[in-house]
Amino acid sequence: MPPPADIVKVAIEWPGAFPKLMEIDQVSACVPVWSLANHDQFALQHADSSNFYITEKVGKLFNAILAYCFGAFVLIQSSSMDAKLEALKDLANYSRDVTFAQEFINLDGISLLTQMVESGTDFGDMLSFTLTAFVELMDHGIVSWDTFSVAFIKKIASYVNKFASDISILQRSLAILESMVLNSHDLYQKVAQEITIGQLIPHLQGTDQEIQTYTIAVINALFLKAPDDKRQEMANILAQKQLRSIILTHVIRAQRAINNEMAHQLYVLQVLTFNLLEDRMMTKMDPQDQAQRDIIFELRRIAFDAESEPNNSSGSMEKRKSMYTRDYKKLGFINHVNPAMDFTQTPPGMLALDNMLYFAKHHQDAYIRIVLENSSREDKHECPFGRSSIELTKMLCEILKVGELPSETCNDFHPMFFTHDRSFEEFFCICIQLLNKTWKEMRATSEDFNKVMQVVKEQIMRALTTKPSSLDQFKSKLQNLSYTEILKIRQSERMNQEDFQSRPILELKEKIQPEILELIKQQRLNRLVEGTCFRKLNSRRRQDKFWYCRLSPNHKVLHYGDLEESPQGEVPHDSLQDKLPVADIKAVVTGKDCPHMKEKGALKQNKEVLELAFSILYDSSGQLNFIAPDKHEYCVWTDGLNALLGKDMLSDLTRNDLDTLLSMEIKLRLLDLENIQIPDAPPPIPKEPSNYDFVYDCN
Numbered sequence: 001m002p003p004p005a006d007i008v009k010v011a012i013e014w015p016g017a018f019p020k021l022m023e024i025d026q027v028s029a030c031v032p033v034w035s036l037a038n039h040d041q042f043a044l045q046h047a048d049s050s051n052f053y054i055t056e057k058v059g060k061l062f063n064a065i066l067a068y069c070f071g072a073f074v075l076i077q078s079s080s081m082d083a084k085l086e087a088l089k090d091l092a093n094y095s096r097d098v099t100f101a102q103e104f105i106n107l108d109g110i111s112l113l114t115q116m117v118e119s120g121t122d123f124g125d126m127l128s129f130t131l132t133a134f135v136e137l138m139d140h141g142i143v144s145w146d147t148f149s150v151a152f153i154k155k156i157a158s159y160v161n162k163f164a165s166d167i168s169i170l171q172r173s174l175a176i177l178e179s180m181v182l183n184s185h186d187l188y189q190k191v192a193q194e195i196t197i198g199q200l201i202p203h204l205q206g207t208d209q210e211i212q213t214y215t216i217a218v219i220n221a222l223f224l225k226a227p228d229d230k231r232q233e234m235a236n237i238l239a240q241k242q243l244r245s246i247i248l249t250h251v252i253r254a255q256r257a258i259n260n261e262m263a264h265q266l267y268v269l270q271v272l273t274f275n276l277l278e279d280r281m282m283t284k285m286d287p288q289d290q291a292q293r294d295i296i297f298e299l300r301r302i303a304f305d306a307e308s309e310p311n312n313s314s315g316s317m318e319k320r321k322s323m324y325t326r327d328y329k330k331l332g333f334i335n336h337v338n339p340a341m342d343f344t345q346t347p348p349g350m351l352a353l354d355n356m357l358y359f360a361k362h363h364q365d366a367y368i369r370i371v372l373e374n375s376s377r378e379d380k381h382e383c384p385f386g387r388s389s390i391e392l393t394k395m396l397c398e399i400l401k402v403g404e405l406p407s408e409t410c411n412d413f414h415p416m417f418f419t420h421d422r423s424f425e426e427f428f429c430i431c432i433q434l435l436n437k438t439w440k441e442m443r444a445t446s447e448d449f450n451k452v453m454q455v456v457k458e459q460i461m462r463a464l465t466t467k468p469s470s471l472d473q474f475k476s477k478l479q480n481l482s483y484t485e486i487l488k489i490r491q492s493e494r495m496n497q498e499d500f501q502s503r504p505i506l507e508l509k510e511k512i513q514p515e516i517l518e519l520i521k522q523q524r525l526n527r528l529v530e531g532t533c534f535r536k537l538n539s540r541r542r543q544d545k546f547w548y549c550r551l552s553p554n555h556k557v558l559h560y561g562d563l564e565e566s567p568q569g570e571v572p573h574d575s576l577q578d579k580l581p582v583a584d585i586k587a588v589v590t591g592k593d594c595p596h597m598k599e600k601g602a603l604k605q606n607k608e609v610l611e612l613a614f615s616i617l618y619d620s621s622g623q624l625n626f627i628a629p630d631k632h633e634y635c636v637w638t639d640g641l642n643a644l645l646g647k648d649m650l651s652d653l654t655r656n657d658l659d660t661l662l663s664m665e666i667k668l669r670l671l672d673l674e675n676i677q678i679p680d681a682p683p684p685i686p687k688e689p690s691n692y693d694f695v696y697d698c699n
Contacts, residue, residue: 069103073112081126088129095136102142110134110143118151124166131172138179139545145183150190153180157194160203167208174203174214181221188225195222197237204246209262212251216265219243223272224406228279235276239421248418263411270413271406277424278403280351285343292350295357296339300327302360303371330375332384342386347402348393356389358425359432366429370436380446383439385432387449392432395457396424399464407608409535409627415469423471430475431460441483455486462489508669509662516661520654524640529553532633533566534626548576549626555644556582558616560624584618588641596625614638 072094075087094100113134116122122130138145159173177195180187195218203215219238226234238244251262258266285292304327325336333339343353360367374382397403417423435456444452463477531550548571549560561576591597594615609627612634616624628634635653642649
């Protein structure tokens, strides 16, 4: 007969005694074993590094936790420095547990910690543990960030300079400043007054990558929360302080690998920097604005070197208009009479004109060559510089997602954009020359304009995926991706994705498709059994919170629980504290339908996070919320959960796997293998030849 549901087997350890395996239903069962007095002041706690308390399902006693919280609350005010230090050390450790944190906060523990910081009497390890406890307690989201005084902010900001050599204090101080900025508009203004970019820059010039990561995170937070009218001003300050070159020298080109968190912060900085272009991208040109019209005149002057203008007589006025119209046609504008009208579409708006002027001034020889080359061709074969520049600028803004908020999960930064102060403009200059080169290689006409733009986009995207370290390397990658090479790549991909459409083949596909789907289903379920580590997203991303979820081997229960760090390999079922029977699952929802995606947050409502979010709904209001580490894991888990619920697997990954496996299976079945013995083992690798005289170097 199975034991009652409230009876559990737990190995319980008492300091100085051997652990005992006991069947218990409450802590009081331990009393006769170790003769505990005041047993109501004890609670069961995991003996691993997490120190989390046993959940209510196995007998958590809130009064015991309350007693421990009260003890910690008293001891951190002790006159004994040793007792105080030990209490703060324990508090920093136990504050990660949400139940302990709630009880300590109820005792007004946050106010006590802030008073200790404001007093300025603690240093070294004592201050480090105080700040760590504060960070962990605030990370639970129980207390509002708006409750802190200016004195507390000033003290934390002072630590950024005062304790530059104390890594732990500096880390916590930077983390607190970032959280303040991200979580409160009022605190952003106060922090911005207390901390300057000049104070943060020296921390980037050190060798500790974690400190560099925290520092860039604070800069990103200040950048992100700055009002629109202040962002450009801040960008100018960053340029004056040579932030880009410092990051390039001390972070990107440092002799060590860049970890995921640093990559994420560099990506955020890259996105926020490019987002400064949004204002120009969404600004239409005013055809009546003389300053804006002068830019177009300057483009014409540089291209055709108009040294003298006809005098202002009525006859010469007509001649001048005719000459301008002719030159604007050569420059490739759609509206030859008033080219200002070409820049009234947003995006790319005035940003396209800015790029054209930059190209004409900083790469004058290339600009003149392109314009004169095309003006000497037949009309139908000329590559219109004006129209091409406008469409190319729009395309580059789409590729770099100008105007979109940074994703909370993306690490996709490009080192080459940190090698130049005007990286977007230089990026445009390389790509406009590529467009002209590809136009000539395709022998394109005006009707082929869209086709050329598609090829150019493919060339740019393929070059970017190689993550070139400099703009020159990017240019070199593009040289190897000629139109002929793109055709070869496309042909190869078409052959690999060859799809036979004859009726017998379609019938064979239909016959074997259920087998393939079953194979995919088993693979998905096996992956769920292995499990995945997920990150808990919060406003302060450096001290990541991880949790692990995996399916039981019998496919009946989901085991999940919190982790201290990202695991190396699988996490055993018995180390995961919580369970969810598959039979209790009511539905699986994705994207905007997820409960945790309906919360409003600065970084949560972006496309990338929405595409990785899914939730399990169970009971009447229960939910288990996920954000997958990447698109592949998202597809694996949504497919696996749907398979458990008896629903179709509809992800892109399933479609791709199905196509690939069907194609392979059909090709195998169509091979003429009659009377051919297929070996069980691969053939042996032949010996190396005695010489290589038969090799001919074609170069």
